[in-house]
Amino acid sequence: MPAEPVIVWFRQDLRLTDNPALNWACSLDRPLLPVFIWSPEEETPWAPGGAARWWLYRSLGQLVDALAEKGLPLILRQGPAGRELDALIGKTGAAAVSWNRRYEPAIIKRDAAIKSALLDRGLEVRSFNGSLLFSPPEIASKSGGPFKVFTPFWKHCLSLSAREPERTATLGVPAGKKPASLPLADLGLLPEIRWDRKFEDHWQPGEAGARRALRRFLDHALRNYGAGRNRPDQDNTSRLSPHLHWGEISPAQVRSAVVSAGEGRGAETFLSEIGWREFAHHLLFHFPDTPEEPLRPEFGAFPWKPNARALQSWQRGTTGYPIVDAGMRQLWETGWMHNRVRMIVASFLVKHLLQPWQEGAAWFWDTLLDADLASNTLGWQWSAGCGADAAPYFRVFNPILQGKKFDPDGVYVRRWVPELGKLGTVWIHEPWAASTTELTSAGLRLGETYPAPIVDHQAGRKRALAAYQGLKKQS
């Protein structure tokens, strides 16, 4: 075995199974030098937000332990990735570097520069797709351009062969020269005010936790996924999103497990959700400005009404619409929100409140454990009606009807908005419509113990439609 090690640069692939970069490194029969570099300044303005950093902290801890079990230390560094890699190569004489690709615009650019610099130095360098079923550069429509509609995109993908999970390699030996490594705590990932403690109760970051989440989903929720996924009061979704974002499990592993579970329609519907994740990355790859700018340029002239109070009331979950407030509080407390409710709160922010979708995206970015640039961008542009295959702008969710339809017993609302706990199911999604007697017996004083609606639904809907009409006339 040659003495010069191979650097395995971990990024958003914090797993040891189905890890192409790791497998390739092992195939070189060189000592292994696993590395993680924390370089948020290179991801500006989309460096991981507060919640995501908590996840990263915990997930790195798991990866450190998992590697240690195999006798391998994980080197933790901080700073510009290229500089840190150079330093590591200088220190250890590493002859090769491998990593799994990320497809965010800023990262693509950075990694391309690093790769060519390393090649110039005569190192062997390989990057792999480990995070998507279909690599964005390889997917194109008949006309050669990117897809802008989900259904043809996904149909096209399904006609190709998806990435399959790789066999797990036997890990090599550690590098002889051990470069300096920072203690995990020194990366500054945890917030100073420890608002994150509540996350512990809801999540198990790391590869083992990802596998557990998948197992639970396959055993209990996949069969009824088609309808069950829409019920925020029930536990019918996979909750895999943060695990997938950090690469603790790969979509190939998920897909392969779902296919062998073979639960018919439920499986098909779930796989199309994985498809939306692929579609989001496809769009971000081809339209790198979309985290900031609407894909449909006419929306640049949309008459948003930025208002700090309205935004804050949405963020804090005090809009007076129970399903909206429940969602925003679930997000704050658990770092996650049910997808049905994400659509409801997003529609409410951009349509009823006319706040720019970018504000919603920024809040989600900071508070979601699964914050992912591609998915977050797609979701918000979809909600605002300005993206690819988006909900038409006139599609305004009625938060009362959505509540009644998808939280019929008010269980979700009562869980996250405890002040409504004693209110009967009839009025749980529209407390303002209840009589004073009913409110009193539920211990409620509207405007005091629970807010009155920040905007009337009908008025908000009409105002949103008028804004859209104006935009249509203009263009």
Place this chain on the structure above:
DNA sequence: TGAAATGTTGGGGCG
């Protein structure tokens, strides 16, 4: 992966 307004139909109450 909407909701509301508008249009249509058909059963039943009633003179």
Place this chain on the structure above:
DNA sequence: ACGCCCCAACATTTC
């Protein structure tokens, strides 16, 4: 028995 009206229930269109 018949026509008229009301209005659910459903379908279609519009936003």
